Amino acid sequence: MMSLDATRLRAVVHKELLDYRRKRAIVVSMVLLPILFLVEPVVSIFVAAPSESSSALDSFVILPLLYMLLIAVVMPSTLAAFTVVGEREQGTLEPLLTTPLREQEFIIGKGAAVMIPSVALSYLVYGLFLLAVELFAHPAVATAVFHNGPILLALFLFAPLVAGWSVVVGMAVSVRASEVRVAQQLGMLASLPITGVVLLLAIGVIHPTFPVAIAFAAGLLVIDLITLRIVSRMFDRERLVIGTKATRS
Amino acid sequence: MAATATLSLARRTMVSSHSVRARTWKVEIDGSVVGSISNQRTVEFPVKAGQHLLRVKSTRYLLSPEESFEAVAGQVVKFSCHPRALSPIIFTRWLIWFLASLVKHDLWIGLEFVNTSSADIGATSFAVLENIPKIPAGASEIESSLSARPSGIGSGTITGTAARAPANPRSALVVSNLTKRFGERTAFSDVSFDVGYGEVFGFLGPNGAGKTTTVRTLGTLIAPTSGSATVAGIPLSPENGVEIRQRIAIMPESPGLYLRLTVTENLEYFAGLYGLRHATTRINDALEAVNLGDRASDLCASLSKGLRQRVGLARTLLSDPEIMFLDEPTSGLDPVASLEVHNLIIGLRQKGVTIFLTTHRLDEAEKLCDRVAFLNTTLRTVGRTAELREQLFKRSLRVKTLEPIGDPAEFFTRILAVEDWRPDGANTYVLTVSDPEVAAPEVTRALVSADVGVLFIGEAQHSLEDVYLELIADDAEARRS
Structure with missing residues (x-):
């Protein structure tokens, strides 16, 4: 059983969030990305023909709803890819590894710092979307959205889970990558397979029900935990310090 | 050797020692676990003079409130801890306690200050942060500091009165046949040495000699291929990594600061990583020690290289380490900034901090180190600089006329005390002698009787650079042959 020190974890999370706030590119992407992912669902909902049958409307609103889930996939993958290789590039990794910080604390602390803004922004966008639907959408369309209980549940349950997947996969890439840009591209690619679940729901291969949403959420949680364990094992101080080639003093 | 002050902690109980609540509790001082306490026991911990935070934590993650106390040299500060009564009869009260403890864990172990009493523990006051000498503006401090060096360092264990009280009386570092290979390449091989508590130990060698790799190995960043070591009394092994890193501080050649954060934010982060809470005082003391108090709110990106190096040094001071590994601490610094770093190191050594100094600058090593080691993949030699000079060079006189x-050959051959001679410039001669005190008067008499004007005569001093070059030349010759 690994023991985690709350003070050290808190220090990592606090520093990461502080660092994000000071990095203009991250702040800008955190503002623009949700807006970008909010536009398409809002437009889709407002152009939906309310004259269609309720079952057709129900199917129509699934894709715009699940589209917003991509915020929780895309945003963490780019941030997570920076976590290890970024520290190495800016020369801060070695001093960090000389402290009593454990590997698990490093991974969980960094991961939490990535997940917190990503999930919070996802939920904020969901909230804004639902508010817009409630206030401005045609009543028939609004009914279709709010009556899609399993999808709404999946949206809220899946956001932290797909974000978790993106984070652990992004960190796995970051541990082994030699450059930030390479890590971000690979991290983004590696995080996409999880969106397959979304696709299966959207195209109707899987019929969205409450049990299905919960079962998929549980499955994602298990996958996240297994991947987290694998990433913890990949975290090798020696490799991180000396890289693939031995350094000379 | 005794410590400065003592914390005495007694555990009282109202339940049977077989109860669940009779489990051992961990004792944390300043966020670090220093030991444990069992039921109805009293334990004592040596602490340095100054402000500390005490907390008791059960193995079931139940905590006591954090109590701060002031340790004064020679005194015993007494605390008592006990489990809080959890009456099963008053269930409502228990439930309230339980729910409240989910938010704030202050309710499970009671921790109370008892009193402070004097104790003759014979310790010399030591507190790194509180007593770190501020970097003085001038260079004169160096000479006076050096003259105050404690004696007996060469043997490996410091015995001076200013020495820091070690957690155990053994050496701070014991390295035995340590080897590190990266595939076919050997970074360092069969390295053995020991460093006493409070010693400044210089680690010298050319580029690629394995100095940084040795520091990284001893700092648990990389694992040795073979051999063993004890760092701050703890055997070097992956399992002990966290504990070792808790007791040491490493300053890499590049300070590695977060440039978008301020100086204080950088230090706060590392204080947190060392498990230090309420570290404001420590941070301020560390910044004062490196003369950066007025730059605390500046972004690190706005600092010069020298100032960043100082922030890196302040960072190593935060955790009050037993051993500091400084890897080229003055690399890239201007002379004034280097001098300031030297003065800080001298101040730290006077306080008894063990310093492992890796450097290319031989003048720096000569000025600061009690002993030096020369590494060139294998350890070439270890010793005090004077001893190394004696080992490597014959004693000699320098004569300037x-x-x-x-006809210098004919002249010097006639003097019996002179074994050999060589010219060193137009009118300067270096004479090899067995005893300069016997030879100097004899040479002077000979020069005066020959009516030669003498400008200077004295024992020739070989610098550490001479020693270094001699050793490196030996290595180069050995490789050629």
Whole structure:
């Protein structure tokens, strides 16, 4: 059983969030990305023909709803890819590894710092979307959205889970990558397979029900935990310090 | 050797020692676990003079409130801890306690200050942060500091009165046949040495000699291929990594600061990583020690290289380490900034901090180190600089005359005390002698009787650079042959 020190974890999370706030590119992407992912669902909902049958409307609103889930996939993958290789590039990794910080604390602390803004922004966008639907959408369309209980549940349950997947996969890439840009591209690619679940729901291969949403959420949680364990094992101080080639003093 | 002050902690109980609540509790001082306490026991912990935070934590993650106390040299600060009564009869009260403890864990272990009493523990006051000498503006501090060096360092264990009280009386570092290979390449091989508590130990060698790799190995960043080591009394092994890193501080050649954060934010982060809470005082003291108090709110990106190096040094001071590994601490610094770093190191050594100094600058090593080691993949030699000079060089006299001597070969051969001679410039000669105190008067008499004007005569001093070059030349020759 690994023991985690709350003070050290808190220090990592606090520093990461502080660092994000000071990095203009991250702040800008955190503002623009949700807006970008909010536009398409809002437009889709407002152009939906309310004259269609309720079952057709129900199917129509699934894709715009699940589209917003991509915020929780895309945003963490780019941030997570920076976590290890970024520290190495800016020369801060070695001093960090000389402290009593454990590997698990490093991974969980960094991961939490990535997940917190990503999930919070996802939920904020969901909230804004639902508010817009409630206030401005045609009543028939609004009914279709709010009556899609399993999808709404999946949206809220899946956001932290797909974000978790993106984070652990992004960190796995970051541990082994030699450059930030390479890590971000690979991290983004590696995080996409999880969106397959979304696709299966959207195209109707899987019929969205409450049990299905919960079962998929549980499955994602298990996958996240297994991947987290694998990433913890990949975290090798020696490799991180000396890289693939031995350094000379 | 005794410590400065003692914390005495007694555990009282109202339940049977077989109860669940009779489990051992961990004792944390300043966020670090220093030991444990069992039921109805009293334990004592040595602490340095100054402000500390005490907390008791059960193995079931139940905590006591954090109590701060002031440790004064020679005194015993007494605390008592006990489990809080959890009456099963008053269930409502228990439930309230339980729910409240989910938010704030202050309710499970009671921790109370008892009193402070004097104790003759014979310790010399030591507190790194509180007593770190501020970097003085001038260079004169160095000479006076050096003259105050404690004696007996060469043997490996410091015995001076200013020495820091070690957690155990053994050496701070014991390295035995340590080897590190990266595939076919050997970074360092069969390295053995020991460093006493409070010693400044210089680690010298050319580029690629394995110095940084040795520091990284001893700092648990990389694992040795073979051999063993004890760092701050703890055997070097992956399992002990966290504990070792808790007791040491490493300053890499590049300070590695977060440039978008301020100086204080950088230090706060590392204080947190060392498990230090309420670290404001420590941070301020560390910044004062490196003369950066007025730059605390500046972004690190706005600092010069020298100032960043100082922030890196302040960072190593935060955790009050037993051993500091400084890897080229003055690399890239201007002379004034280097001098300031030297003065800080001198101040730290006077306080008894063990310093492992890796450097290319031989003048720096000569000025600061009690002993030096030369590494060139294998350890070439270890010792005090004077001893190394004696080992490697014969004693000699340097003679400077007003005008060149007509036939120096004939002249010096006639003097019995002179074993050999060589010219060192137009009218300067280096004479190999067995005893300069006997030879100098004899040479002077000979020069005066020959009517040669003498400008200077004295024992020739070999610098550490001479020692270094001699050793490196030996290595180069050995490789050629």
